[in-house]
Amino acid sequence: MAAAREPRRDLAAMLVPLGRALTAAELPLLAEHGLSMWAYAVLLRLEAEPLRSQAALAESIGADKTRIIEVLTALESRGLISRTPDPADRRVRLLALTPEGSRVRDAAQSAIQSREDRLLAHYLPPTQRTPFLTALATLSALPPESLTDPDL
Amino acid sequence: MAAAREPRRDLAAMLVPLGRALTAAELPLLAEHGLSMWAYAVLLRLEAEPLRSQAALAESIGADKTRIIEVLTALESRGLISRTPDPADRRVRLLALTPEGSRVRDAAQSAIQSREDRLLAHYLPPTQRTPFLTALATLSALPPESLTDPDL
DNA sequence: GCTTATCGTCTGCCCGCGCATATCATCTGT
DNA sequence: ACAGATGATATGCGCGGGCAGACGATAAGC
DSSP: OOOOOOOOOHHHHHHHHHHHHHHHHHHHHHHHOOHHHHHHHHHOOOSSSSSEEEHHHHHHHTTOOHHHHHHHHHHHHHHHHHEEEEETTTEEEEEEHHHHHHHHHHHHHHHHHHHHHHHHHHHHHHHHHHHHHHHHHHHHHSSSHHHHTTTT | OOOOOOOOOHHHHHEEEEEEEHHHHHHHHHTTOOOOOOHHHHHHOOOOEEEEEEHHHHHHOOOOOTTHHHHHHHHHHOOOOOOETTTTTEEEEEEEEEEHHHHHHHHHHHHHHHHHHHHHEEEEEEEHHHHHHHHHHHHHSSHHHHHOOTTT
């Protein structure tokens, strides 16, 4: 038997439902800005500095590149992103956030994070909030292969 | 503009991919014990003391009651759970973990949590681990409606 | 005894996701 | 100049999850 440890629930058993609930809480806030979750993920990922290639964008946000096409088309048509052929290789698209896109992204994120701040303030003591967020930021920044490494 | 806050990512944006990666990391460990994720969720939820009704079980683990039937049938046929009509109301099934079910559940959970302990030890400083787990336990214990409360 | 409701089981449907394939335009290497 | 590869786009398919409805057995209330 492994060394005794304090009884606790599995990390995934705690993280998955929590993530799902917080995602559900985001949806109405995003809807207020006319955004789907995928659209919001795109806005979070892009910046004024152009990102090279839709395939790279899809990969970095965990989306299917064939499914992201219409999300980008809708965002572009609303003027929230720009999508231009790379002069160096006209197969490739350069993607960038527009000022309007920054504004919408910031407004949505502000609403979401204000709500999250109130949630954390309501349910966690101050001494736990910063370590919790720091640890969560650390773990979520790890590449997935570090997290699923079988030799860990 | 809301009061300035330290820049951070949205909670869901950190929690969802982390939960997904840790779920993926669990799958091979569960497979070693012949368990699917739903089967494991059932074993985690049940105990020697019978739980009254399959519908209640399904609801408490977030499963579709019509989909859980075959999971229970497979677990019962392996002798990991018992499933008996309630003498007080023979429509209802009483569900309980068997000693063998406890053993398999404990072995799987031990493998999972040992791995999680190593992950946390590897990537988080000691001062962050306990507050992180405590906060996570607190938040994940909240009913979903507290987390999605629009008036928060 | 009859009506209504509930539990468990089975089946169907829809949707989103993941993956695959095909096509066109474009690029690279020979 | 040509063959092969790549990026973007469109489409199809299978699977899992969520939900609904139907059915048989059982229970509760009148």
